[in-house]
Amino acid sequence: MKPGKVVGKVTLHQADPAFRGARWLMVAPMGESELTGQNPGGISSEWSPVVYDNLGAGDGDTILYVEGSEATQPFDRPIPLDAISVAIIDSHEFATPTQS
Amino acid sequence: MIHARIDGHAVSSICHPSLTGQKIVLCTPIDETGDAIGSPIAAVDPLGAGLHARVFITTDGQFTQGAVGDDTSPVRNQVIGLID
DSSP, rough: OOOEEEEEOOSSOOGGGGTTOOOEEEEOOOOHHHHHSSSTTTOSOOOOEEEEEEOOOTTEEEEEEEESSSGGTOOSSOOOOOOOEEEEEEEEEEOOOOOO | OOEEEEEEEEEEEOOOOOGGTTTTEEEEBTTTSSOOOOOOOEOOSSSSTTTTTTEEEEEEOOHHHHHTTTOOOOOEEEEHHHEE
């Protein structure tokens, strides 16, 4: 599970039928500088995955998302998916030993 | 398994049902000397590791699903060992 900041939404015109009614979020992974607040913009240099979401996360929310085959676990049908949001973070604390 | 250091925690009220009541810790993968070697990852922590504790984290979904008792849970990382 990785922390990420929701920076946008994605709407698909044509999609795999397994994705009926899916909701997609553009997520910027949060690195150490984003989690500690040194980079308040929250946009890290890593590439932004598009994450399937059914928790209702919106712009600016901090979420935890899972990548890999575990992302298909909640579905009872085969689905070509590899990133899903698992939690919307209300508050977090993060400080490496040198900073605490 | 990932060798990591616990550097924080996260609180979430809206989450996948298998995560409710679970402690979520934010960890930095470290090498043997303790230097960070990757971006932070979050993990479920049933062992109650303290801040800046060095731990082992599994990335095996099957094991974590068994621990949270929900085989439809997408959760993947879990603290499975505290390093002395």
